[in-house]
Amino acid sequence: MADMTIAGEFFRGIVKDNPVFALVLGLCPTLAVTTSVENAIGMAGATLFVLVGSNVMVSALRKQIPPITRIPMFIIIICTFVTIIDMAMEAYTPPLYEALGIFIPLIVVNCIIIGRAEAYANRNTIKFSVVDALGIGAGFFVALVAIGAIRELLGTGEIVLFGLKLISIPIEPATFMILPGGAFMTIGVLMAMVNYNKIRKARKGA
């Protein structure tokens, strides 16, 4: 608590406390929307918006909210921001809105947002809450794009971003990766790779 720096908190959200690989929160939208990189970017962006907004609000009101009613209060705040982004996406990006479907309103129950509100924004100043939200949101973005890229590349043979074909590899596309089974497998393998060093250090030390 004593030596928190802006840069430190930001990068903590990406590497040490990555919401998907380290904190293992918010896996449901991760598994569901990473069928392509475009969807992944869209979901990550929406979550980032809600995260920043709710962190700011919760941190601003943290001294006024009585502890016994804090969870419903947090939910109300989060719902507000989710409704805003939901309506905005319906208006300005209809194809993305169609693709993400039910998972936009489901950002309300995404454990990342309420988890950070409870564990961080409730106890820290607005400045650091914003940095934390940006860091965690960036971590979520990195994770989602990584998973989405792998799934789309192996599952359809190419990555198409906003109409631009970025990469295309000459393999026979493996449909399994687009299906939910491929999602679980990709997350599993990536999590193992990301946590390999941590586990190896713990095993050596223990």
Next chain:
Amino acid sequence: MTTEEVKKETPKKKKESGKQVVIPLLQHIGITCKPLVKVKDEVLIGQKIGENSDGLCAPVHSSIAGHVVAIEERLHPLCGKISSIVIESDETNRAIEYNPHNNPSKEDIINAVQEAGIVDLTGYPLYDMLTTYNRIDTVLINLTFPGDVNSNCAPENIPKIIEGMKLLMKGSGALDGAFIIHKYNQSLSSVIKSKLHDENIEIFTVKDNYSPTMANLLAYEITGIPVPNTQTPLDAGVILSSASGALAVTRAVNEGIPHIEANVTVSGAVRNPGTRRVNIGTSFKEVIQSSGGYSGEPGKIIMNGSLNGTAQPNDEVPVIKSTTEIIVQSTDEVLCESPGPCIHCARCVDVCPVNILPGRIASFSDMGMYDECFKMHVSSCIECGQCFYVCPSNRHLVQLIKFAKVELVKLLTIPDEEATPIPGCQTCENPCLLGEPFISGGIA
């Protein structure tokens, strides 16, 4: 496996005891005897040299004539070092005055058995079985253990075994008796049937071999009453003895000779395997030498069966009352592969006679999860060794199960009067490396 050559016992002929015998003061389950002689005393054959009336104890007798050289701690085949009496032979055959019984009564039989210090193959003093419970309805003699049968069931001994059965029935007050024989051992059952003329004694056939440590299971098989590991077959109303016990009873009652000799079968990597009659206290080295000596470099010497027997640290250990077999393994027969992972093939589950899951329990014990072992009934294991025999991964199942049992005794803190330790090692809390089965809450 072997041919049977039981030497005729004539008092004049020199026995194979060699120059020295070492008689341990603890050859039974119970308390150690106190010596009755001192160094340089003269002793005769059959003279009582140790007893202890403070608890469960079977007295020990000298098996040769000579003088006492030392009373000191010597190696014991089952439990480390035990105080023993070392007697040097004077090459004579002077014996004490034996007093045989003619037409003995029940008390005569019990007294004779107690004075003779007869110990059954399980390690219990036989007189204790006759006097503990009032209600015994059957005497069973287990003739399925190959070591016992090969050593003691030569056709000349069968009438004595039948006589021993009748004496045990009279001594315990049982009305019925039965010999238990393996289903495929037709020759033994036909010999017994031909010599048996008593309607109260029958022959039961079973389809497995039961070693002395599986006595509880055999009692359950015959009577149908489950006998858990904290009890003995006496609680099911039967006395379960062996051929060696029956022979010793006959000798003690009809001839007055105490338990000073044993029939030992030597097999494996020796030049002249066979059955020999030896004095108690003879070292294994002399017994093996009288069987022609080692053929090649010995790797392991095992007493009493390859599945349940105890491996010996050297060949200077003495023959004790419950020795029936000495097996010598050459160096390339000794098992030394390292264990692999459990592949859940379930071969151990298929052969376990008690219906537990040995492979799973051993895996839990390996990881230190002893409370899971408890939930899977590890204390029912009778340590017969069948699971180890069939495991294709060379896993040390029996050893891991024993560790689990010992740890559970520590964890569950069974009160002292129920958790009797292994005889001889009064403070030992570790699994006995010499192989005595340790069953928490009781001993086999």
Next chain:
Amino acid sequence: MKLTVSHPAHIREGVTINKIMWSKIAILLVLSLISAVVFGPKALAVVLISVLAAVLTEAGIQKLTKQELTIKDGDAVLIGLIMALLLPPTVDLWIPVVGAFFAVALVKHAFGGLGSTLFNPAIAAWVFMNMSWGALTGSESIPYLSGYTDLFIEFGSGRLAEVSSMVLIIGGLYLIYKKYIDWRIPTLYLISTIVMALLIGEELSYVITGMLFLGIFILAPDPTTSPITKKGRFIYGILCGILTVVYGYLTYDYVVAVLFTVFFANAVAPFIEKNTFPKPVNEVSA
């Protein structure tokens, strides 16, 4: 004279993991030779590539993680061989390579190696290949038994494993006789398949295919993925039979039914096991 002092018991029966694996491999090799005769040398190429890929993957992973090489116990060879037999002979040769890598690296070693796999590696790899490249791994013909000679060389077999049921029957009976696999699962699987098929009213000549015998003798009684309790194996065999007929009846494909059945049954094997623990013989009911 140095004597070994060790814990009882002092002898073993002599059955090792190597013997179990290599007997199964021998049976399947005979099967693949017959399929090479029926389908041509392409079949042999599929088998060889698959086995080679599996062995190289295992060697690579064990070298990288500094464990000792256990290729000699035949498990990687067995996985590669079974996986090759589940493919049609016209498959592109890179598919068995990917499948073998998936089976050995992800299904076997990521879960803990020999003895810790949750699913049969060959079956899980086949499911992966079927869902990824279904068109390429589908078989071109549907087999059925039109007479007793079909037990020797099957008419209309599409995949490599269906060519000869007789090899599998003889081999399977040998394995049961030697107690390398237990007898409950094959017997009950076959009986419950036949009973279920008769109940539903399906013609037995479609239900009993060469793949069914492979499933009965090699896939379902795989030691690691079947329950270890006796009652559990009973239930597992019956469950496999029911699932095979139900799946085959609803999708008209009895060959693939066997493979998905074993996959589903592997998933519930731990549950069956947990609920069928035996009661020890010498416990007095308190």
